[in-house]
Amino acid sequence: MDTNTAILASMLIPALAAVGNMLLRDSENLRDGMTFVAALATFGCVMTILSNEGSGTTDPLVLFSVMPGLDLAFNVEPLGLLFAIVASGLWIVTHLYGVGYMRGNNEDHHARFFCFFSISIAATMGIAFSANMFTLFLFYEALTLATFPLVAHKGTPEARNGARTYLGILIGTSIGLQLVAIIWTWMIAGTLDFTKGGILQDHIAGPMVAVLLALYAFGIGKAALMPFHRWLPAAMVAPTPVSALLHAVAVVKAGVFTMLKVGIYIFGIDFLAETGASEWLMWLAAFSILAASVVAMTKDNLKARLAYSTVSQLSYITLGMALATSMGVLGGGMHIAMHAMGKITLFMCAGSIYVALHKTEISQLDGLGRIMPFTFGAFLIGALSIIGLPPLGGSWSKWLLVMGAADTGQMVMIAVLMISSLLNVAYLLPIVGRGFFLPNAEIAADAPRAEAGLLVWLPPVLTAAGCIALFFFAGQIEIFLSPLVAE
Amino acid sequence: MSTETVPHTAMTLVDHLPAIQVLLPFVMAPLVVVVGSRRLAWPLTFLASAAAFVVSILLLMQVIDGSIISYHMGGWAPPLGIEYRVDAANAFVLLLVTAMSTLVLLFARRSVEDEVSAKHHALFYTAFLLCLSGLLGVAITGDAFNIFVFLEISSLATYVLIAQGSERDKRALTASYDYLMMGTIGATFFVIGIGFLYMATGTLNLADIAGRIEDLGDNRTVRAGFAFIVVGIGLKVAMFPLHSWLPNAYTYAPSMVTAFLAATATKVAVYVLLRFVFSVFDPDFLFGTNTLAFIILPLAVVAMFSASFVAIFQSDLKRMLAYSSIAQIGYILLGIAFLSETGVTAAIVHLFNHGITKAALFMAVGAYVFSAKGTFYDTLQGMGRQMPLTSAAVVVGGLSLIGVPGTAGFISKWVLVEAALEKGWWPVALLIVLSSLLAVIYVWRVLEVLYMQPASESSTVREAPMSMVIPIWIGALACIYFGLDTDVTLTAARTAAQGLLAGSTGLH
Numbered sequence: 004m005d006t007n008t009a010i011l012a013s014m015l016i017p018a019l020a021a022v023g024n025m026l027l028r029d030s031e032n033l034r035d036g037m038t039f040v041a042a043l044a045t046f047g048c049v050m051t052i053l054s055n056e057g058s059g060t061t062d063p064l065v066l067f068s069v070m071p072g073l074d075l076a077f078n079v080e081p082l083g084l085l086f087a088i089v090a091s092g093l094w095i096v097t098h099l100y101g102v103g104y105m106r107g108n109n110e111d112h113h114a115r116f117f118c119f120f121s122i123s124i125a126a127t128m129g130i131a132f133s134a135n136m137f138t139l140f141l142f143y144e145a146l147t148l149a150t151f152p153l154v155a156h157k158g159t160p161e162a163r164n165g166a167r168t169y170l171g172i173l174i175g176t177s178i179g180l181q182l183v184a185i186i187w188t189w190m191i192a193g194t195l196d197f198t199k200g201g202i203l204q205d206h207i208a209g210p211m212v213a214v215l216l217a218l219y220a221f222g223i224g225k226a227a228l229m230p231f232h233r234w235l236p237a238a239m240v241a242p243t244p245v246s247a248l249l250h251a252v253a254v255v256k257a258g259v260f261t262m263l264k265v266g267i268y269i270f271g272i273d274f275l276a277e278t279g280a281s282e283w284l285m286w287l288a289a290f291s292i293l294a295a296s297v298v299a300m301t302k303d304n305l306k307a308r309l310a311y312s313t314v315s316q317l318s319y320i321t322l323g324m325a326l327a328t329s330m331g332v333l334g335g336g337m338h339i340a341m342h343a344m345g346k347i348t349l350f351m352c353a354g355s356i357y358v359a360l361h362k363t364e365i366s367q368l369d370g371l372g373r374i375m376p377f378t379f380g381a382f383l384i385g386a387l388s389i390i391g392l393p394p395l396g397g398s399w400s401k402w403l404l405v406m407g408a409a410d411t412g413q414m415v416m417i418a419v420l421m422i423s424s425l426l427n428v429a430y431l432l433p434i435v436g437r438g439f440f441l442p443n444a445e446i447a448a449d450a451p452r453a454e455a456g457l458l459v460w461l462p463p464v465l466t467a468a469g470c471i472a473l474f475f476f477a478g479q480i481e482i483f484l485s486p487l488v489a490e
Numbered sequence: 491m492s493t494e495t496v497p498h499t500a501m502t503l504v505d506h507l508p509a510i511q512v513l514l515p516f517v518m519a520p521l522v523v524v525v526g527s528r529r530l531a532w533p534l535t536f537l538a539s540a541a542a543f544v545v546s547i548l549l550l551m552q553v554i555d556g557s558i559i560s561y562h563m564g565g566w567a568p569p570l571g572i573e574y575r576v577d578a579a580n581a582f583v584l585l586l587v588t589a590m591s592t593l594v595l596l597f598a599r600r601s602v603e604d605e606v607s608a609k610h611h612a613l614f615y616t617a618f619l620l621c622l623s624g625l626l627g628v629a630i631t632g633d634a635f636n637i638f639v640f641l642e643i644s645s646l647a648t649y650v651l652i653a654q655g656s657e658r659d660k661r662a663l664t665a666s667y668d669y670l671m672m673g674t675i676g677a678t679f680f681v682i683g684i685g686f687l688y689m690a691t692g693t694l695n696l697a698d699i700a701g702r703i704e705d706l707g708d709n710r711t712v713r714a715g716f717a718f719i720v721v722g723i724g725l726k727v728a729m730f731p732l733h734s735w736l737p738n739a740y741t742y743a744p745s746m747v748t749a750f751l752a753a754t755a756t757k758v759a760v761y762v763l764l765r766f767v768f769s770v771f772d773p774d775f776l777f778g779t780n781t782l783a784f785i786i787l788p789l790a791v792v793a794m795f796s797a798s799f800v801a802i803f804q805s806d807l808k809r810m811l812a813y814s815s816i817a818q819i820g821y822i823l824l825g826i827a828f829l830s831e832t833g834v835t836a837a838i839v840h841l842f843n844h845g846i847t848k849a850a851l852f853m854a855v856g857a858y859v860f861s862a863k864g865t866f867y868d869t870l871q872g873m874g875r876q877m878p879l880t881s882a883a884v885v886v887g888g889l890s891l892i893g894v895p896g897t898a899g900f901i902s903k904w905v906l907v908e909a910a911l912e913k914g915w916w917p918v919a920l921l922i923v924l925s926s927l928l929a930v931i932y933v934w935r936v937l938e939v940l941y942m943q944p945a946s947e948s949s950t951v952r953e954a955p956m957s958m959v960i961p962i963w964i965g966a967l968a969c970i971y972f973g974l975d976t977d978v979t980l981t982a983a984r985t986a987a988q989g990l991l992a993g994s995t996g997l998h
Contacts, residue, residue, distance in 0.1 A: 069901075070976055141895040148894070155942060163942055167934075174930050178893070179923050186907045186919075 006055045007064045010077050013048040017125035021118045028114035035102045042098045046091040058483045063134035076134040086260050087131035089343045096462045101244035103458025107358040122149040127253040136195040147173045154241045165240035172234040173224045181222025201271020212280035219265045225258025227314045229291040236310040243354025251346035259320035266324035276327040285325035289419040291318035296426035305353045316342045328410045329488035334403030336484045341396040344469045348385030351463035352378045359455040370443030374453040377460045379438040381467035386431035388470040396473025508561040508574040514542045516623035522616045531615040536595045543588040550581040569695035575632030579986035583629045583761045590753040597961035598746035601856045605744045621647035625758045634684045635694045645673045652743040665738035672735040676725030683718030700770045726759035730793030733816045740812035745856025753849035757841045768990040787827035793820030798928035807865040818844045832909035834987035840902035850965025851887040857954035872945025879959045881940045883966040888933035890969040897973040
C-alpha cells in the first residue's frame with residue numbers, strides 16, 4: 004500500500020467502523036469484533052506509513068481546493084506520524100477495555116458510544132496527517148463535535164452540564180481565538196501550509212508576534228492551558244474509556260500536537276527564539292504546571308485528580324514549544340507519547356476500580372490493592388512514569404525538557420520541572436500507598452481477588468508494560484523526531 | 491468587461507432568456523387559477539419553477555466570465571423602454587431564488603396539504619408563483635420603476651401567503667397585516683426615493699441614472715433620494731431596527747412559505763440595496779460612504795448581537811430561527827459596509843450560503859409541524875430519536891449556522907473576517923467571531939432538546955414522509971457541499987463583487 008492510500012485508509016477505516024456500528028447495533032459481539040478489526044487495520048495503515056516513510060516528510064496529498072491556495076490536504080511528517088501511531092495503537096487497547104467496561108458496567112447505548120468513538124479516531128487521524136492549518140482546524144472542530152455525545156453519554160443533568168462546559172470552552176476558544184489567528188496568518192503569509200522553519204518570518208514583527216501567538220495558544224483550548232482548562236475536569240463525567248483514550252490521548256494530545264505544529268511549522272522555532280515572542284507563554288505554561296498540580300492534590304475524586312494531573316502534564320509540552328530550542332521541541336514531542344502511555348494506564352485503572360467495586364473517591368481505596376493487585380500494580384507503574392523515574396518512559400521526555408531549559412539558561416524552568424515532579428509524587432503515590440498498605444476493616448485477610456473481567460484489567464497491565472518498553476525505545480523516538488529540529 | 495449593448499435583430503429563444511425567466515412563473519400563475527384544479531396546481535407550479543431554474547443556470551453560464559446581457563423588453567431601446575440586464579451579481583441571485591423555490595416546492599406538496607385548507611390550494615400556488623416572478627423581476631430588471639413594480643407584486647403575494655398560516659394559528663393574520671403596513675411604508679419610501687432621482691436626472695434606467703448622478707456632483711435631491719431608497723429597501727431587508735415585521739411573519743406563515751421567504755425574499759432585497767449603493771450611487775460618492783461606515787456598520791453589529799441574544803431565549807424553534815435570520819442579515823450588511831471587494835464578496839456569498847442553510851432548517855421545521863404538530867421546544871423533546879433523519883438535518887443546518895468548518899456558513903465567515911482584517915478593523919473581526927459564539931448557544935439549545943431530553947412515553951411521532959425528508963437533506967447536503975467546494979459560490983460572488991464595485995461604469 005502506498006503512503007497516500009494508507010493516509011486516507013487510516014481515516015476511512017474508523018469512519019466506516021462508525022457506520023458499521025450503527026448498522027450492527029443489535030448484534031453486540033459482531034459489532035465489537037468488527038470495531039476491533041477496524042482498530043487493528045487502522046494501526047496497520049499507520050505502521051505501513053512508518054515503514055514506507057520512516058521519519059521523512061512527504062509532499063501534500065491534495066484532496067481538493069476549498070478556496071484558491073486553501074486545500075484540504077494531508078501529508079506525513081515525524082510529529083504527526085508519532086501522534087498517529089500513539090492514537091491508533093492505543094485505540095486497539097482501549098477498544099478492548101471499552102468493551103469490557105461498557106458491558107461490565109451495564110452502560111446503555113453501546114452502538115452509539117462506539118460509533119462516536121470511531122468518528123473521534125477518524126478525526127484524530129485527520130489532525131495527525133493535516134498538511135496545513137486549515138485542514139487541521141477542520142478536523143480539530145470535528146473532534147470536538149464527535150466527542151460531545153461521548154461526554155454527555157450518561158444523559159444525566161451532571162453529564163449535560165459537564166458536556167456544556169466542554170463544548171462551550173472548546174468551541175468558544177477555537178472559533179473566538181484560533182480561527183482569528185488562522186485567518187490573520189492567512190492574510191499576512193498568504194499560505195497556511197505547514198512549512199519547516201515557519202511561514203511568518205518577514206511578514207510580522209514586534210509585539211504583534213506575541214499577540215498572534217497568544218491567539219493560537221489560548222485558541223487551542225484542547226491544550227488546556229490555564230485559564231482555559233476547565234473543560235478537562237468537566238469532561239470527566241464521561242465513561243472512563245472516553246477519559247482514557249480521548250482525554251488522556253486523542254483530544255488533549257490533539258491540542259498540544261497543534262501547539263507544537265504551530266510552533267514548529269507556522270512560527271518556526273528559530274523565529275520564536277529570535278523574537279522572544281514565546282517567553283510569556285513559557286511562564287504561563289510553568290504556572291499551569293505548578294498550579295494544576297497543586298489543585299490535583301486537593302481532589303479526592305480519582306478521575307478529577309487525574310484530570311488536573313493531565314492539565315499539568317500538557318503544559319510540559321507547551322513549555323517545550325515555548326522554550327524555542329531543539330531539545331525543548333524534542334522533549335515536548337516525545338512527551339506526547341510518554342504521557343499518553345502513562346496517563347491512559349492510570350485512567351484505565353481508575354475505571355477498573357469503578358467497574359469492580361464502584362469506588363470513585365481516593366479515600367475509599369484503602370487496602371484495595373491487595374484484592375486488585377493487577378490494577379494497582381499497573382497504576383504504580385503508570386504513576387512512576389508520569390513522575391519521571393527510570394526505568395520508565397516518562398523519565399526521558401522530562402530529561403530532554405530539562406536539557407532544553409538548560410540550553411536557554413532558564414534555571415527557573417529547571418526548578419519548575421523538578422518541583423512538579425515532587426508534586427506528582429505527592430498526589431499520585433499516596434493512591435497506591437493507600438491501596439497496598441492502609442488497612443481496610445471490610446476486607447478480610449484472605450479475601451479473594453476482586454478484579455473485574457479480563458478485558459478490564461488486562462489493558463492497563465499492557466500499557467504499563469508499554470511504559471517500561473518506552474524507556475528502552477526512547478532513543479529511537481528521539482532519532483525519529485530529530486528531523487523536526489535538523490538544520 | 492464587455493459592456494456593449496448590441497441591438498438584437500435575429501433573435502433566438504436563447505436571446506429571450508431574460509424575459510422567459512420572469513414570464514415563466516408569471517404566466518403560469520393565472521393558468522393555475524384558470525385550471526382551478528387542486529390536483530394540478532402543484533405540478534404546474536413545480537414545472538414553472540423548475541423551468542425557471544434551468545433558465546437561471548443558462549443565464550449564469552453566460553455571464554460568469556464578467557460579461558453582461560442587456561435585453562430590451564418588447565424591443566424598446568432604453569432609456570425609453572424597460573431594460574433587463576443580467577450580470578454575475580443578479581444571475582447569482584436569480585439562481586438562488588429559482589433553486590430555492592424548486593427545492594421548497596418539492597417539499598411543499600405534503601406540507602401545504604397539511605397546513606393550508608384544501609379549497610385554497612390553487613390560489614395558494616398562484617400567489618406563490620406571483621411572489622416568485624416578482625422576486626425574479628426585481629433581480630433581473632435594470633429599470634428603477636420596474637423594480638418598484640415587481641417589488642410590489644412579490645410583496646402583495648407574500649402578504650397573502652403569510653396570511654394562509656391562519657389555518658394553523660390565527661395570529662398569521664395580524665402578522666400578515668403588520669408586514670403589509672410596514673412593507674407598504676417601505677415601498678412608499680422606495681418610490682419616493684426613485685421620484686427624487688427621477689427629478690434630478692430625468693431618467694428611470696439605472697445605468698442612465700448612474701451616469702447622470704456622476705455629472706450632477708453633490709446634489710441635495712440625490713442625497714434625499716438615496717436616504718429614502720436605503721430606508722425603504724432596508725425595511726424589506728429587515729435591516730435592524732426595521733426588522734420588527736420579520737419574527738411574526740416567519741413564525742406564523744405556513745412552513746414552506748417561511749422556508750421560501752427566508753431563503754429568497756430578504757436576499758433579493760439585499761441585492762437591490764447592493765445595486766443601488768454600488769452601481770447607481772458610486773461607492774466614491776462620499777456621502778454614501780459615510781452612511782455605510784457610520785450608520786449601516788453599527789446597525790449590522792447591533793443586529794448580530796441583539797437578535798442572537800433574543801434567539802437564545804426563544805422557546806419556539808421557528809421563532810428562534812427567525813431571530814437568527816435577523817442576526818445573519820447583520821453579517822450580510824456588515825460585508826456591504828466594508829465597501830471593499832472582499833467585503834461585498836462576503837456579503838454575496840453569505841447571502842447564498844445563509845439562504846440554503848435557512849431553507850434546510852425551515853423545511854425541517856415544516857417536517858416537525860407535519861409530524862410532531864408543533865415547533866415549541868417542549869413538543870420537540872426527544873425528536874432526535876423519533877425523527878432521526880429530520881433531526882440530523884437540523885444538526886447539519888445548525889452547524890452551518892454557527893459556521894463550523896466544513897459547512898457553508900464557515901466559508902462566509904472566513905471571507906467576512908478576512909474582509910475585516912484586510913481593512914485593519916480588528917474589533918469588528920472579533921465581534922464577528924464573538925457573535926457566532928452566540929449562535930453556538932442558540933443552536934445547542936435546540937440540539938439538546940432534540941437529543942438529550944427524553945420524549946414523552948406516550949408519544950407516537952413518526953419520521954416525516956420521504957417527500958419532505960429528501961428536500962430537507964438536499965438542503966443539508968448543499969450546506970456541506972458548499973462548505974467544501976467553493977468553486978461555484980466564491981467565484982460567482984467575487985465576479986459579482988467586482989462588477990458591482992466597478993461602480994456606475996459597470997452598468998455601461
